[in-house]
Amino acid sequence: MTDLALQLQGVTKRYGDFTAVDQVSLEVPKGSIYGFLGPNGAGKTTTIRMILDIVKPTAGSISVLGRPSALDVRDRIGYLPEEKGLYKKMKAWAVIAYFAALKRVDRKTAKNKAYELLERYGLKDFADSKIEALSKGMSQKVQVLASIAHDPEFVILDEPFSGLDPVNQQVMEEVIRDMSKTGSTIVFSTHVMAHAERICDRIVLIAKGQIIFDGTIPEAQRSMPNRVRLVGDVEEVQLTGLPGVQQARTFEEEGRDGGWELILDESADPGDILRACFDQRIELRSYDHREPTLHDVFVHLVGEDAREATLR
Amino acid sequence: MRNALLVASREYAENARTKGFWIGILMLPVILVVAIQVTRWLENDATPTRYFTVVDQEGHYLEEIDRRLDLRYAGRVLGAFQSWTQSNFREEYRQAPIDFENMPPMDLKGDADAYLELLIQSDPKAFDSLLEEGGIQRRIDEVADFLREDASEFETPRRLFVRVELPAEMDPAGEPREIAGGLKEYLNGDQKLANGDQQIDLFALLVIPQGVDNAFQPQEERGLIGEIADGLTKDKAPKVEYWSINLADSDLPNQLQSILNRELRRSQYLVRGMDTVVVNDVQGMHLPVKKLDPGKAEGEEEVSQADVLRDYAPIGFVYLLWISIMQVASMLLNNTVEEKSNRIIEVLLSSVTAWELMAGKLIGIAAIGITILTCWLGSAAGLLWYWSSPEAVLISNLLDVIFDDTLLPAFIFYFLGGYFMYAGIFLAIGSVCNTIKEAQNFMGPVMMIMMVPIFTMMFIPKDPHGTLATVLSWIPLYTPFIMMNRAAAEPPMFDLVGTSILLVVSNIAVLWLCGRIFRTGILRTGQPPRLVEMLRWMRRRAD
Numbered sequence: 001m002t003d004l005a006l007q008l009q010g011v012t013k014r015y016g017d018f019t020a021v022d023q024v025s026l027e028v029p030k031g032s033i034y035g036f037l038g039p040n041g042a043g044k045t046t047t048i049r050m051i052l053d054i055v056k057p058t059a060g061s062i063s064v065l066g067r068p069s070a071l072d073v074r075d076r077i078g079y080l081p082e083e084k085g086l087y088k089k090m091k092a093w094a095v096i097a098y099f100a101a102l103k104r105v106d107r108k109t110a111k112n113k114a115y116e117l118l119e120r121y122g123l124k125d126f127a128d129s130k131i132e133a134l135s136k137g138m139s140q141k142v143q144v145l146a147s148i149a150h151d152p153e154f155v156i157l158d159e160p161f162s163g164l165d166p167v168n169q170q171v172m173e174e175v176i177r178d179m180s181k182t183g184s185t186i187v188f189s190t191h192v193m194a195h196a197e198r199i200c201d202r203i204v205l206i207a208k209g210q211i212i213f214d215g216t217i218p219e220a221q222r223s224m225p226n227r228v229r230l231v232g233d234v235e236e237v238q239l240t241g242l243p244g245v246q247q248a249r250t251f252e253e254e255g256r257d258g259g260w261e262l263i264l265d266e267s268a269d270p271g272d273i274l275r276a277c278f279d280q281r282i283e284l285r286s287y288d289h290r291e292p293t294l295h296d297v298f299v300h301l302v303g304e305d306a307r308e309a310t311l312r
Numbered sequence: 313m314r315n316a317l318l319v320a321s322r323e324y325a326e327n328a329r330t331k332g333f334w335i336g337i338l339m340l341p342v343i344l345v346v347a348i349q350v351t352r353w354l355e356n357d358a359t360p361t362r363y364f365t366v367v368d369q370e371g372h373y374l375e376e377i378d379r380r381l382d383l384r385y386a387g388r389v390l391g392a393f394q395s396w397t398q399s400n401f402r403e404e405y406r407q408a409p410i411d412f413e414n415m416p417p418m419d420l421k422g423d424a425d426a427y428l429e430l431l432i433q434s435d436p437k438a439f440d441s442l443l444e445e446g447g448i449q450r451r452i453d454e455v456a457d458f459l460r461e462d463a464s465e466f467e468t469p470r471r472l473f474v475r476v477e478l479p480a481e482m483d484p485a486g487e488p489r490e491i492a493g494g495l496k497e498y499l500n501g502d503q504k505l506a507n508g509d510q511q512i513d514l515f516a517l518l519v520i521p522q523g524v525d526n527a528f529q530p531q532e533e534r535g536l537i538g539e540i541a542d543g544l545t546k547d548k549a550p551k552v553e554y555w556s557i558n559l560a561d562s563d564l565p566n567q568l569q570s571i572l573n574r575e576l577r578r579s580q581y582l583v584r585g586m587d588t589v590v591v592n593d594v595q596g597m598h599l600p601v602k603k604l605d606p607g608k609a610e611g612e613e614e615v616s617q618a619d620v621l622r623d624y625a626p627i628g629f630v631y632l633l634w635i636s637i638m639q640v641a642s643m644l645l646n647n648t649v650e651e652k653s654n655r656i657i658e659v660l661l662s663s664v665t666a667w668e669l670m671a672g673k674l675i676g677i678a679a680i681g682i683t684i685l686t687c688w689l690g691s692a693a694g695l696l697w698y699w700s701s702p703e704a705v706l707i708s709n710l711l712d713v714i715f716d717d718t719l720l721p722a723f724i725f726y727f728l729g730g731y732f733m734y735a736g737i738f739l740a741i742g743s744v745c746n747t748i749k750e751a752q753n754f755m756g757p758v759m760m761i762m763m764v765p766i767f768t769m770m771f772i773p774k775d776p777h778g779t780l781a782t783v784l785s786w787i788p789l790y791t792p793f794i795m796m797n798r799a800a801a802e803p804p805m806f807d808l809v810g811t812s813i814l815l816v817v818s819n820i821a822v823l824w825l826c827g828r829i830f831r832t833g834i835l836r837t838g839q840p841p842r843l844v845e846m847l848r849w850m851r852r853r854a855d
Contacts, residue, residue, distance in 0.1 A: 085654030
């Protein structure tokens with residue numbers, strides 16, 4: 001028995017001349033929370049559809065819970081597609097119970113589970129409402145619950161956060177953490193880095209159908225160059241003269257004065273820079289050395305491709 | 313299979329739980345009831361009494377008009393009386409309606425005048441007495457012993473046509489045009505006409521001018537020139553004029569016309585020296601034609617009303633078949649498009665295979681179709697049973713035909729055969745379309761193909777084994793409808809078995825091919841594919 005929930009080897013999908021997914025290899029250990037990050041059109045959804053065997057890959061092999069097709073183990077998998085939608089005329093509990101029943105939960109258990117989940121995640125009062133009477137965010141929550149009501153071992157959530165308000169985004173994070181606590185493996189895709197940063201054990205960054213990063217969040221942060229940001233009356237030459245500084249460039253941040261960003265040698269100590277500034281009487285209004293956020297990593301790695309995604 | 317059944321039960325529940333569905337089902341019987349009741353009501357009560365006046369310058373028509381209208385009215389009263397006795401007699405008498413009138417055969421009913429004549433001949437005195445004051449009451453008293461205790465009052469039908477006299481100030485011998493001009497205000501409804509102490513609306517004026525009969529007088533040979541001259545004068549000969557602003561209600565003019573012609577012929581028999589009694593006798597003759605069917609057992613060859621109904625019942629069944637298949641197949645189309653446009657399909661496909669999904673939908677909606685048909689047939693039977701008093705024989709014959717031991721099973725078989733065929737096609741169409749609007753573009757040609765059985769449905773029973781019927785029977789798309797159409801005529805065994813096998817085989821083929829389109833189409837977004845592309849999907853194993 002392998003301890004991988006998911007394994008992709010050289011998976012490629014072509015639509016005519018267009019390569020949507022190119023040579024993707026990936027291993028998701030059981031029990032982990034894995035983030036699929038990438039700009040729109042990067043191939044996340046296609047990859048997920050291939051994992052679920054809804055779409056067949058052009059080349060490469062996929063193994064889900066040790067089986068070559070997700071359909072063999074579909075009762076142990078939960079799936080939330082990117083495009084959300086439910087039967088409008090059905091009641092919230094009935095939708096959840098129906099999808100659970102399709103996963104071989106017996107009807108009575110499914111119904112109880114539906115009510116339990118709705119209550120736990122704040123939709124108790126809407127359990128008997130029809131989907132068409134719910135707001136978009138609420139019906140999306142119902143759909144998420146429908147995808148996990150059968151306690152799947154492996155959950156794939158495509159953009160679970162999109163369309164949710166901040167409060168419900170937190171509820172969604174809670175859902176994912178709760179699932180993880182029970183030992184489920186969770187793969188979700190998003191282009192909102194903050195969520196990934198908070199809950200993922202590992203992330204995969206996909207752009208133009210290729211994996212450009214695969215690892216833990218600290219690893220991702222380490223992939224960024226060492227840097228400090230400072231604001232003050234200072235000339236570029238003064239800055240490049242500081243110890244360990246490779247490059248100085250201006251940056252602008254919304255609501256604040258523009259300043260300088262210094263790219264440092266990997267071994268350089270940001271403390272030394274600050275001391276040197278004092279020594280050279282460079283007047284600083286602000287000095288900032290912090291771990292790069294996933295957002296920074298994302299922008300750094302994906303660059304221009306990400307523009308569209310991050311603006312959303 | 314379990315998943316397919318789950319999908320099926322959801323489909324069924326979703327449709328069967330909505331009020332609209334049941335309202336839709338009940339609409340048909342309700343419309344039927346309303347239509348029948350309204351027609352009855354229109355016939356009996358809705359048309360007002362029509363008052364008309366006649367100017368008869370020839371002299372012999374007026375009396376005949378009065379007499380005939382009286383007789384017709386008496387016939388109506390008698391008819392009403394008969395149905396009243398049928399519904400109000402005690403059970404034991406109703407089974408065998410009393411033959412107190414030596415009723416002539418009913419199949420002459422189409423020819424109202426001939427029927428009337430026979431009635432009169434059968435009991436002239438009784439007939440005349442009906443028209444006398446209290447005549448009908450005497451009849452009612454006669455049958456009092458047979459009546460149920462809770463028998464309803466007999467309502468004497470009112471007269472539909474009443475002749476009134478020309479206003480005194482008018483000259484009945486004047487020019488027709490003048491008379492019409494003088495009555496214009498009454499005919500237009502601007503003014504009421506005094507009739508005794510009543511004020512009435514004058515509905516029509518009939519003018520029979522002097523000399524209308526002349527054109528028909530026997531003439532000696534006059535040679536070619538004379539005949540041409542006759543032809544010319546004939547056009548100028550005076551014509552009977554019927555004046556009314558309402559020309560849509562043709563009952564009165566039709567009756568008047570038939571009475572006039574009858575009287576014209578009668579007077580001409582006299583003029584030509586023929587014995588009117590003999591003529592009347594001869595005219596009243598009627599050769600009964602018995603319809604026999606050699607296909608039936610010896611001694612029972614006589615064709616009954618039930619047999620006639622049985623020959624035509626398939627038309628009703630075909631129509632029912634068509635409507636129900638159409639209705640449920642479009643349901644399938646709609647909810648496939650809904651699932652696709654709501655993107656539910658992806659979640660579903662992560663839980664069930666495309667085949668299971670398709671099978672589930674087909675089964676669920678088939679169950680809906682059967683529910684609809686059961687409701688329709690059930691309510692039809694219920695209504696017929698409810699109405700079964702006066703036309704008891706007809707109704708029980710109808711019920712026998714509907715629940716006939718060959719027609720009903722055939723109907724169920726052809727329903728399923730037709731359903732799976734069209735459902736498969738509709739499902740495939742639904743799977744490639746993102747919106748109902750797109751689906752409608754595909755539906756156009758399919759609808760045109762589907763219309764054929766509706767066009768041919770009335771002709772098939774007349775020639776159930778003809779070329780058209782046979783050829784269409786062998787086209788699987790039409791097999792269910794056409795074979796249903798032919799069912800009562802007992803089609804040749806070869807056709808029956810052959811088309812059934814072909815139907816089942818093509819059902820499987822259609823479902824299999826449409827399944828392939830469904831599987832690929834269902835996940836596709838964007839523009840619907842072209843036909844060529846869909847054909848490719850049918851051949852390809854997987855996407």
